[in-house]
Amino acid sequence: xxxxxxxxxTHQLDIDPQMPLLWALREHVGLTGTKYGCGIAQCGACTVxxxxxxxxxxxxxxxxxxxxxxxxxxxxxxxxxxxVGQAVQQAWQDLDVVQCGFCQxxxxxxxxxxxxxxxxxxxxxxxxxxAGNICRCATYARIRKAIHKAAQALA
Amino acid sequence: xxxxxxxNLSPAAATAATTxxxxxxxxxxxxxxxxxxxxxxxxxxxxxxxxMAGAGRVAGPGMAGGEPAxxxxxxxxxxxxxxxxxxxxxxxxxxxxxxxxxxxxxxLVAEELDAxxxxxxxxxAPVDNARYNNLFWGxxxxxxxxxxxxxxxxxxxxxxxxxxxxxxxxxxxxxxxPAAEITVVDGVVSHPKSGRSAGFGExxxxxxxxxxxxxxxxxxxxxxxxxxxAFLPRKDSKAKCTGVAQFTQDVRLPGMLTACVAHPPxxxxxxxxxxxxxxxxxxxxxxxxxxxxxxxxxAYDFWSAQQxxxxxxxxxxxxxxxxxxxxxxxxxxxxxxxxxxxxxxxxGDAEQALAGxxxxxxxxxxxxxxxxxxxxxxxxxxxPDAGGxxxxxxxxxxxxxxxxxVAGVLGLEPxxxxxxxxxxxxxxxxxxxxxxxxxxxxxxIFKAAGGKTPVKLIWTxxxxxxxxxxxxxxxxxxxxxxxxxxxxxxxxxxxxxxSIITGxxxxxxxxxxxxxxxxxxxxxxxxxxxxxQAVDLHSPQLPVTVQWWRAVGSTHTAFAVECMLxxxxxxxxxxxxxxxxxxxxxxxxxxxxxxLAAQRGGWYDPPLPDGRGRxxxxxxxxxxxxxxxxxxxxxxxxxxxxxxxxxAVDCGTVVxxxxxxxxxEGGMGFGLSAALMSEITLVDGAVxxxxxxxxxVLRMDRMPAVEVHLVPSTEAxxxxxxxxxxxxxxxxxNALAAATGRRFHRLPLKRAA
Numbered sequence: 001x002x003x004x005x006x007x008x009x010t011h012q013l014d015i016d017p018q019m020p021l022l023w024a025l026r027e028h029v030g031l032t033g034t035k036y037g038c039g040i041a042q043c044g045a046c047t048v049x050x051x052x053x054x055x056x057x058x059x060x061x062x063x064x065x066x067x068x069x070x071x072x073x074x075x076x077x078x079x080x081x082x083x084v085g086q087a088v089q090q091a092w093q094d095l096d097v098v099q100c101g102f103c104q105x106x107x108x109x110x111x112x113x114x115x116x117x118x119x120x121x122x123x124x125x126x127x128x129x130x131a132g133n134i135c136r137c138a139t140y141a142r143i144r145k146a147i148h149k150a151a152q153a154l155a
Numbered sequence: 156x157x158x159x160x161x162x163n164l165s166p167a168a169a170t171a172a173t174t175x176x177x178x179x180x181x182x183x184x185x186x187x188x189x190x191x192x193x194x195x196x197x198x199x200x201x202x203x204x205x206x207m208a209g210a211g212r213v214a215g216p217g218m219a220g221g222e223p224a225x226x227x228x229x230x231x232x233x234x235x236x237x238x239x240x241x242x243x244x245x246x247x248x249x250x251x252x253x254x255x256x257x258x259x260x261x262x263l264v265a266e267e268l269d270a271x272x273x274x275x276x277x278x279x280a281p282v283d284n285a286r287y288n289n290l291f292w293g294x295x296x297x298x299x300x301x302x303x304x305x306x307x308x309x310x311x312x313x314x315x316x317x318x319x320x321x322x323x324x325x326x327x328x329x330x331x332x333p334a335a336e337i338t339v340v341d342g343v344v345s346h347p348k349s350g351r352s353a354g355f356g357e358x359x360x361x362x363x364x365x366x367x368x369x370x371x372x373x374x375x376x377x378x379x380x381x382x383x384x385a386f387l388p389r390k391d392s393k394a395k396c397t398g399v400a401q402f403t404q405d406v407r408l409p410g411m412l413t414a415c416v417a418h419p420p421x422x423x424x425x426x427x428x429x430x431x432x433x434x435x436x437x438x439x440x441x442x443x444x445x446x447x448x449x450x451x452x453x454a455y456d457f458w459s460a461q462q463x464x465x466x467x468x469x470x471x472x473x474x475x476x477x478x479x480x481x482x483x484x485x486x487x488x489x490x491x492x493x494x495x496x497x498x499x500x501x502x503g504d505a506e507q508a509l510a511g512x513x514x515x516x517x518x519x520x521x522x523x524x525x526x527x528x529x530x531x532x533x534x535x536x537x538x539p540d541a542g543g544x545x546x547x548x549x550x551x552x553x554x555x556x557x558x559x560x561v562a563g564v565l566g567l568e569p570x571x572x573x574x575x576x577x578x579x580x581x582x583x584x585x586x587x588x589x590x591x592x593x594x595x596x597x598x599x600i601f602k603a604a605g606g607k608t609p610v611k612l613i614w615t616x617x618x619x620x621x622x623x624x625x626x627x628x629x630x631x632x633x634x635x636x637x638x639x640x641x642x643x644x645x646x647x648x649x650x651x652x653x654s655i656i657t658g659x660x661x662x663x664x665x666x667x668x669x670x671x672x673x674x675x676x677x678x679x680x681x682x683x684x685x686x687x688q689a690v691d692l693h694s695p696q697l698p699v700t701v702q703w704w705r706a707v708g709s710t711h712t713a714f715a716v717e718c719m720l721x722x723x724x725x726x727x728x729x730x731x732x733x734x735x736x737x738x739x740x741x742x743x744x745x746x747x748x749x750x751l752a753a754q755r756g757g758w759y760d761p762p763l764p765d766g767r768g769r770x771x772x773x774x775x776x777x778x779x780x781x782x783x784x785x786x787x788x789x790x791x792x793x794x795x796x797x798x799x800x801x802x803a804v805d806c807g808t809v810v811x812x813x814x815x816x817x818x819x820e821g822g823m824g825f826g827l828s829a830a831l832m833s834e835i836t837l838v839d840g841a842v843x844x845x846x847x848x849x850x851x852v853l854r855m856d857r858m859p860a861v862e863v864h865l866v867p868s869t870e871a872x873x874x875x876x877x878x879x880x881x882x883x884x885x886x887x888x889n890a891l892a893a894a895t896g897r898r899f900h901r902l903p904l905k906r907a908a
Contacts (some may be wrong), residue, residue, distance in 0.1 A: 020458065138827070141820050
């Protein structure tokens with residue numbers, strides 16, 4: 001049995017301990033806001049928070065997440081980084097960042113983790129931190145703007 | 156794309172309201188039987204066939220199927236439903252894959268209906284070729300060619316205007332006042348003289364009894380309140396920011412098995428045999444089945460299916476496989492380019508004019524195979540439906556073609572294949588596959604697994620990258636002549652590359668006199684007045700599967716033509732903008748976007764310092780005109796960055812300016828991947844790339860600052876999803892030439908020789 005604490009709730013899962021956290025979340029906890037994009041930590045669509053840090057859930061065995069607080073996009077607004085997360089989600093909507101939307105859960109999780117540690121990132125800091133999250137619709141210009149907007153809202 | 160001819164299309168029967176396994180309706184229509192709302196189904200300008208959309212199940216993003224209309228709801232036509240709860244539901248016939256259709260189509264309805272934007276919600280249309288066809292494609296339902304707004308512009312406005320007319324009629328009758336005295340503003344119907352007013356919901360039931368206006372009057376553009384409004388929030392924004400938007404990958408049905416497939420390692424390889432003992436030993440694996448495209452492992456979850464797939468030992472018969480590499484293909488194309496191909500354009504006598512030219516410039520341009528690499532890999536759900544049919548659930552882009560293909564595999568009538576359209580996590584052309592490849596694969600797996608179990612096919616990123624259906628590799632050879640004054644007198648353009656159309660249902664419409672029109676779009680007619688022109692085409696056939704990729708032929712023709720124009724300007728000693736403008740007398744819209752981009756992009760500012768360069772390009776595609784100025788900075792011995800891109804676009808009437816801006820930003824960014832880093836290469840027939848670590852795409856750190864300028868226009872609206880994509884590569888290549896003093900002829904652009 002794997003015991004996972006996700007968005008403040010505890011789940012007992014009878015699954016392979018080697019299963020990536022991503023698939024445990026999506027198919028066994030039932031939280032599908034976190035997406036599969038590459039499976040090798042190259043695209044960031046699977047980004048969640050583990051103990052407050054943004055990690056790629058596609059490449060972390062679920063056993064490694066046991067005993068830590070996991071936050072997914074579904075639990076972001078009410079989680080430990082709720083205030084930052086809400087500001088990021090609001091800025092994303094104010095600027096209509098999304099296009100196809102598939103990568104955006106991961107982008108928002110990554111951006112929230114960035115602002116939680118660096119409340120006023122400049123473009124270079126944003127580029128460096130967000131470069132692991134691919135958006136094939138190339139909404140990057142708006143993501144940059146939205147991160148600045150969220151930072152201002154939180155200041 | 157123009158109208159394709161598709162044979163054997165039977166009109167789809169109206170869908171019935173039955174299953175609701177994954178329903179997550181966002182509003183509260185009362186459950187009712189499919190026939191209950193039949194009294195409200197009124198044929199307007201579309202042929203009335205059975206029930207209208209309101210009575211059938213309507214699929215939609217975030218819902219994987221909608222709710223039947225309730226008694227009292229008002230469904231005046233196939234596109235609009237007004238609920239007694241005051242909701243306005245707009246049935247969208249085009250896929251939302253990021254390009255904004257689920258915002259744009261409702262904008263058109265809401266404008267003429269005078270609805271409040273907040274009360275309007277989009278849902279996806281079911282498959283129904285008669286009602287939801289793309290008006291530019293005959294009786295074919297599908298999304299592509301940047302046609303969503305262009306083909307539906309009047310259709311959706313009429314749908315809104317008709318509904319408005321019926322609401323007004325109902326109010327006039329109830330209030331016993333002349334209809335002409337009634338106003339509709341922001342979702343409220345009012346009679347100012349008597350002070351009476353009502354919301355749409357209150358009038359819905361009575362409106363349904365009103366006669367359908369045969370020719371509803373449309374607003375004069377000067378009266379538009381929503382069309383052209385600077386910012387109208389996207390309808391899919393919140394769901395996509397909170398993780399609740401439903402994609403195919405997210406669908407889970409009771410008893411569903413997930414499938415992973417071992418695909419051939421080479422194009423043309425086949426399964427000779429396989430050993431599945433290790434695969435079957437993986438916990439969770441339920442079945443292993445052979446299908447035409449490989450061997451599928453079905454399991455209770457994705458992880459088990461993938462583990463099982465990876466544990467298969469497949470004996471591949473590679474005797475008939477394609478074993479050439481990209482380098483050999485290119486060498487073959489070079490040989491082909493030595494002799495004339497099928498004539499495409501012939502004006503004057505290019506050969507003779509070249510012979511008499513003062514200066515002759517020759518250049519060869521080439522582009523590689525490209526994968527679409529949408530963030531959501533190809534995936535599809537198939538599940539048994541009532542009456543022996545099936546439900547297909549996916550980010551559906553090609554309803555008519557896919558319905559026939561799936562029906563063919565399963566031995567069903569097309570009408571027995573219901574298709575529910577979810578959001579697509581990108582497509583860039585991939586989900587509009589003329590062979591319905593991944594849907595056909597899903598259907599084979601469903602069938603081989605017994606046809607009773609819901610199946611979800613998910614491709615891994617590696618499957619997706621290696622599966623073919625690429626933008627083809629192309630070679631362009633150009634030769635042009637200038638007279639003594641530097642004026643171009645001859646233009647010879649030879650194009651070599653696979654046809655994406657031959658062998659598909661689109662062939663009768665799109666291959667004309669042996670010339671695939673998509674191979675030559677953007678080169679067949681150039682906006683430059685050159686008195687002698689000859690364009691011809693070779694379409695060699697290869698087993699590498701190919702397909703349209705965002706902006707299609709223009710992805711390579713714009714690169715060749717616009718770089719060559721710059722080479723001619725340089726040879727003539729002229730400024731690239733001035734040189735183009737003097738040749739564009741008969742193409743004022745291209746000329747005007749070019750000038751606008753130049754003005755806003757700092758073209759006439761003082762020259763950039765050493766190590767930096769500015770480049771420009773202009774191109775028309777999908778009816779729209781786009782020009783870009785790109786600025787680059789050289790970095791070290793062989794690096795460079797694209798710092799800033801200024802875009803001017805003329806796409807006729809702009810429905811949602813912010814969506815157009817977003818498509819320009821994103822379309823440019825998509826093209827920038829191809830300009831800077833993306834490349835599928837073959838060695839001995841094997842695709843060398845597999846995932847985002849070796850199939851490189853644009854990331855945040857290389858996204859330039861971008862600025863978009865819209866040309867005000869009252870012309871009919873034209874495409875915006877694709878036209879920005881092809882313009883960036885030549886703009887950057889020309890900027891790089893300006894910065895380095897040498898020309899660049901290959902994509903992706905590399906400074907190192």
